[in-house]
Amino acid sequence: MTTPLTPVDAAPAERAEPVNRRSLPAVVFSWPGTRALIAVVALFAVSPLFSLGTISHTAIVSMLPFAALIAVVAVGQTLVIQQGGLDLSIAGAVTLGAVFAAKLGSVGGMDPIVAAIIAVLVTSIFGALSGIVVAFLDLPPLVVTIASNALMVGMVQAVSGGFSSHAPNELSDFALSRWLGLPVLAFGALAVVLIGQAVLKLTRIGRRFELVGENRRAAEYIGVSPKAYIISAYWLSALLAAAAGVMLAGLLRIPTLTAGDAYLLPSIAAVVLGGTALTGGRGSIVGTALGALFLAQLSQLVQTFTQSTAVQNIVQALIIGVGIVAQLQLGGSTARLKGLVSRKTATTAPRPSTQAPQRGV
Numbered sequence: 001m002t003t004p005l006t007p008v009d010a011a012p013a014e015r016a017e018p019v020n021r022r023s024l025p026a027v028v029f030s031w032p033g034t035r036a037l038i039a040v041v042a043l044f045a046v047s048p049l050f051s052l053g054t055i056s057h058t059a060i061v062s063m064l065p066f067a068a069l070i071a072v073v074a075v076g077q078t079l080v081i082q083q084g085g086l087d088l089s090i091a092g093a094v095t096l097g098a099v100f101a102a103k104l105g106s107v108g109g110m111d112p113i114v115a116a117i118i119a120v121l122v123t124s125i126f127g128a129l130s131g132i133v134v135a136f137l138d139l140p141p142l143v144v145t146i147a148s149n150a151l152m153v154g155m156v157q158a159v160s161g162g163f164s165s166h167a168p169n170e171l172s173d174f175a176l177s178r179w180l181g182l183p184v185l186a187f188g189a190l191a192v193v194l195i196g197q198a199v200l201k202l203t204r205i206g207r208r209f210e211l212v213g214e215n216r217r218a219a220e221y222i223g224v225s226p227k228a229y230i231i232s233a234y235w236l237s238a239l240l241a242a243a244a245g246v247m248l249a250g251l252l253r254i255p256t257l258t259a260g261d262a263y264l265l266p267s268i269a270a271v272v273l274g275g276t277a278l279t280g281g282r283g284s285i286v287g288t289a290l291g292a293l294f295l296a297q298l299s300q301l302v303q304t305f306t307q308s309t310a311v312q313n314i315v316q317a318l319i320i321g322v323g324i325v326a327q328l329q330l331g332g333s334t335a336r337l338k339g340l341v342s343r344k345t346a347t348t349a350p351r352p353s354t355q356a357p358q359r360g361v
Contacts, residue, residue, distance in 0.1 A: 033274070033286045033287040035287075036287040036290035036291050036294070039290075039294055040290050043294055043298060050301060051305075054301050059300060061178075061182065063296050063300050064182065064185070064296075065186065065247075067189075067292050067297070068185040068186045069185065069189075069263070070263065070266050070295060071288065071289045072188075073240060074266070074270035074271055074274075076237030076239070076240035076267075077237060077267040078196075078285055079283075080237045081276055081277075081278060081280065081283065082280055083280055084279065084280030085234070086268070087234065088145040088264065089146070089241075090263055090264045090267050091149060091261045092260060093123050093241035093245065095153070095257065096122075096152045096242065096245065097249075098167075098249035098255035098259050100118070100119035101167065101249050102165040102168070102254075103165045106168050112168040112170045120239055120246060121239075124238045124242060126148050126152050127234045127235045128231060128238070130144050131234030134230060145234075156257055162257075164255060164257060166254050171246070172251075175247050175251045176251065193289040200285060210283070215281075241263070244263070245259070266295050270289075270291035271283075272291070273291030274286075275287040295320070
């Protein structure tokens with residue numbers, strides 16, 4: 001006869017200590033914006049060693065408007081990249097916004113504010129169309145945005161007739177104005193960055209937006225429709241690029257028909273330098289703004305050594321390349337990129353059996 005088993009007295013289990021707890025400095029350093037801030041501080045620290053004039057008040061004030069425009073454009077690019085895409089229509093959107101605002105405000109005799117609003121809204125329609133095609137037809141974003149850029153370039157030719165127009169004086173006065181001794185465009189870009197960061201990190205819409213970019217299938221599983229967020233990303237990207245183009249028209253006074261070409265690559269570089277992964281998901285708009293500031297100061301520093309455009313582009317490309325690689329390595333994004341490439345192989349490979357072999361009785 002078998003005797004029933006009696007419970008064994010056991011000592012009360014002690015609470016397990018958490019393992020692999022990271023220190024506060026390690027956590028702070030893991031934030032993408034922190035690494036971008038370190039890069040900006042380092043650049044401004046070494047700038048006087050090469051050219052003392054690059055950190056003077058005059059130099060900084062003249063650099064900030066263009067840093068602000070890059071930041072505004074790059075914020076829109078950040079939203080698209082967070083959805084796993086890439087907006088190559090930035091150049092056309094900036095140019096169309098600038099040319100449209102100048103044409104309507106000067107030749108058309110329209111109120112500059114109304115002209116600016118129309119220019120931004122009309123240009124944003126192309127972004128919304130790109131988002132609709134990407135979301136509903138599931139076409140590659142690169143192909144869709146290249147086609148959208150071609151449409152906007154054609155629109156520029158139709159609006160301008162092949163000739164640049166002089167921007168309204170009111171628009172130029174506003175774009176060149178200062179507040180508290182600093183360019184007003186810098187405060188406008190700061191407002192865009194802070195609002196965007198707050199919406200992404202502090203609201204339900206922002207958290208869902210990041211979830212859609214991180215894992216669309218998981219978003220659909222909990223009842224979140226990805227299409228609305230994808231469309232909004234491309235629409236906001238075109239809208240912000242057009243707004244930057246309107247301000248660029250005021251800065252240049254006579255915007256060229258290729259004024260936006262200089263903002264495509266910097267917008268992508270600022271996003272990556274700011275720590276947003278090219279694979280989509282979470283991003284840092286503050287980091288993107290710091291990346292834009294880094295690019296603007298770097299451009300100004302390189303221009304003090306040479307006026308050759310070719311040499312400037314080579315030097316900037318090398319430094320930006322090093323910064324992007326460092327940001328990707330420190331942020332662990334290279335592993336995610338490799339994971340995307342090998343995902344298909346991993347999913348098709350047979351899984352090892354997890355069942356224990358049966359023992360003979």
